[in-house]
Amino acid sequence: MSLVKPNRPRFTDVEGLAAMVCQGDSFGVGGHHFARLPVALLRAIARSGIKDLRYVCWAGGLPLELLLEANAVAEIDLCFSSLDIFGLPPRFRAAAESGALPVRDWTALAMIQALRAAQQNLPSMPFQLPDGSDMLARVPGARCRPDPISGAATGFIPPLRLDTFVTHAQRADESGNVQIIGPRALDFAMAGAARQVLVTVEEIVPVGALRLDGRQSILTRNQVSAIALAPGGAYPASCLPFYVTDYQKLSEAFAARETPLSHNLRLPSEGMPAPVQDAAKVRAETVIAVPSLAPEKKTPSVDEIIAARIAAELDNESFASAGAVSPLANVAYRLAKATHAPDMIIATMSCGHLDIQPSPMILSLIESLDCETAVTHAGGDDTYSTYYQAGAVTHEIVGAAQVNRRGQVNTIALRKPSGGLIRLPGQGGMADVANMHRDYLLYIPRHSVQSLVDEVEIASSARGLLTPAEREPMGYRTGQALVFTDLCVFRLDRISRELIVIETMPGVKRQQIRDATGFAVTFDDDCREVPLPSRDTLAVLRNRIDPLGLRRLEFVSAKERGALIAEILAADRAMVGRCIAAQRSYIAS
Template sequence: MTDAPLRESLVKPNRPQVTNLDGLAAMVAEGETFGVGGHHFARLPIALLNAIAARGTKNLAYVSWAGGLPLEILLEAQAIASIDICFSSLDIFGLPPRFRAAAEAGTVPVNDWTALAMIQALRATEQNLPLMPFQRPAGSDMMERIPGAGTITDAPSGETVGVIPPLRLDTVILHAPRADETGNVAIVGARALDWPMVAAARKVLVTVEEIVPAGELARGDRHAVLTRNRITAIAKVEGGAWPTSCLPDYVTDYAALHAAFASDAPLSRSLALPASRFPADRRAAARIPAATASGVRFPVAINRGAAAASPDEAMAVRIAAELDNDSFASAGAVSPLANVAYRLAKATHAPDMIVATMSCGHLDIAPSPMTLSLIEPFDAETAAAHAGGDDTYSAYYQGGAVTHEIIAAAQVDRHARVNNIALRRKDGGSIRLPGQGGMADVANMHRDYVIYVTGHRKLSLVDTVDIASCGRAYVTDAERAAQGYRPGAVKLITNLCVFALDSESRELVVVETFAGVTRERIVEATGFPVVFAPDCEEIPPVSTETLEILRERIDPLGLRRLEFVGSRNRGGLLDEIVALDRDLVAFLAARTTPKGSAA
């Protein structure tokens, strides 16, 4: 990353420059520390990323909460010199191949951060401080991996806390639905880490769908505004986020993403906006109200009419049973099974629970159906509030207000420690995984630490993880009270059984088994000695009513299945789901008059 003085002014002029796409791209210089706004497949500045790649800009130090598609575009262009992230994934499409190849070969150095450490490092820059404190990710190996992280001891209490120096960015790029003529920029929906990244950047370059007269940002959809003195330059680029979304104008084009990832063609070509016209159905889908899907019997529903629950359904129902009316559940970055379970619980036995999606960017959503295209607009519409990751860490996570963030694990050991960073190969190399995101933080902060593994086998359930990317250090009631956290449970749910962490031995114990699963099968599939609780019992069958709600209302496309297939079979399943999603969107579009249209 670029050398910088301890403190410097990041104040910008009151009126941003208005330019074009090439003008913005030309402002990104070789060797800069470079960040990208947006979130998963939402509001990614794809057109600007392609323009930067086309210019041949090199040696960028990529620093963002997530890698994902932006990082893939820049790695393909050989523009990246180093990577600092919390995780990198292509969501339902799996691991990013260019990131994985670079990390495994060691051709590009990778630094893994916890989300809270990155937030606080950006805040240190924003608040003109030499460092910021943060709760240590105790129980994990992450403190040794975060660049510049250290500890200090509070003299009065004797408590040790983490500290992190400022994280300064040369350039941050964003896409937004609109700006006004004076340079204020409006964003709709989840904000990820856009706000602290903007505050920590020397230059902020923004593409927008439209530029409206001054004063008009106050009208229309719910939005948050970046004031004009935080923006360096703006360019109007219609469709500048395609094939990702830009609410309220258009939704993610999963068919286009699927085709691009399945193709051997360069991403810069596959992700170029069609010259002839913008895909009209993506704009139409953004105008479908969430109420259109309420109580609807969809034309397709996976496993409709099957008497027994499939393994993915049984796991979804069992995860949902962890939740009640007092739950506050945050959906992780790439956890469709957990997201389905949250919505199922809220639609059945826990109507008062709070569900937050897009990494807690959409707060208190309604349990709308899980679809590809409409998850984001439905959640943004029904959410009580929109937020950024920095907001929710401060308001909810750090104080222990969230009860659950039930997250998938690649490797788990007998102490319930998780490894989602890298697996060691027998030849001494490694298999790169997405990363821990915010798991190292929330393993202690959230009341209940619940993880799941969809394929219970010895390679996944091991005696000791290769890297402890997260784990719960504060287990007993007394330990948690001393940290200001509520007492809570630690559980591991697999496709065979449910483990609970014993507070005395601090080891996992089997407390429930799925129907028809023998103890012998569990022992044979587990890489550490298995202990069964004296009162271990079989999980009861799923009721017909619950199955119908799951299949008909919550997950008609069967997105949950994506966590139960290997990479070889994922392409065919994605073909099916993308096609079903198109049909479902067309079905809902035909049932409603678009918002803003005459009846």
């Protein structure tokens, strides 16, 4: 399959792009989470009646839900699928749990290297093994072989070629060069591995105009097959600097099960809502200056105690990455940087925003503020090479559905007592980075015998390289391996290679921990109680870092989640409205 494209892409409309997708295509989607998703094009593809697509992407999420609703997908290859704060995608879960469609789980690094092999016309590419996990056996075509030079055990993956790759971008010039502002996700690697690249854009500008913008990435015109002008083409996802994610619209669309998702995601007939456009213009200093309306509380809640305890792990030499869906981690990192670790580096959107400032976590503004304050932007493929594989990242704390006594994690699927499956989001990139990061930190918000088990059914990630003797030959630093729960803190012991309790949450008795754990609990000789955060730390956490209380989303049950999301969305609208008013006042003065 030739990946060479003409020097000048074709210009057409959204329906024209959709008509270029063929039955049975290996099909990739660009963008990241709720950012730069080609929603208008995906809706057109869904309407076209196309079938039998092989969906290939790091993430499933909203794009996959749209295509599954249209019965357009025959196979799924991914690393992760989530609707962010809205939880697990129902159509993906139904397809995976019923076995109606084959679902192949990849490690992020294996997928990146497979795309690079296709991009570079190589028969395979090497990658670091996800030691301690079961993932190597699950990745299609992956093999463990001795490196031909050093003899070290190494993973190898064949090319992952795409027929069609679709994405949304900010601008194209009249000759077909495409501009991407902000994180690139895997767009460049996927475009390089694709036979045809179809792009919708917010604007088409004269040749030379793209040079006038600052931080940007360019897909040159010989990498692009066809372009369509589609203002608002990512809505209700974001496309900065034009508009932010419309979380209220997404909430309504996901809740309206009686009408098609594709219908509910349409751009309003009157055009882009003004608040999501105005919010994209709000600057970080404006948000920081707007006082918080967070209610005053005296006693710290367990989510605040855990956030402060995680923050205490970070110092001025930390490089902390916030992954796909980690409000608690994001809060802890920003809290540390805003209090005792001003020189630490924070990377958000899976290292797409590098070295951000600790802006307040206002739901609708998080992406735009991180985009503004980041020192630079990157893609998932190059951040793996530059930071993760190099061992430069010290921390990336992630939530886990199930952890066993040896610290192995399962975020892929659970077996019901009836024998059926409960599909989970997937491991994302954790199978790789669990060994690459200096410190391996997990959290389980609700400690129970179902979440802390003797053995996991699928080891989706693990700290397989634990001791300095195992880590140093790989170029990895050795640090802590900890698991935080609402009852205690575990450490993965380097000698026994099992979890031991090193701290208990305030007021929690040891028997309470034993009763809630699915394996025999060992307590460290120096086990002590987690200290309560200081009044000053709580004030920064509540008012400066997380005034909406996004961290709470990690600690509620599925039944409580809907009401909490509604509360957060209402607070978000009020806060964004105040920030927009303050920004206008600042400009007027």
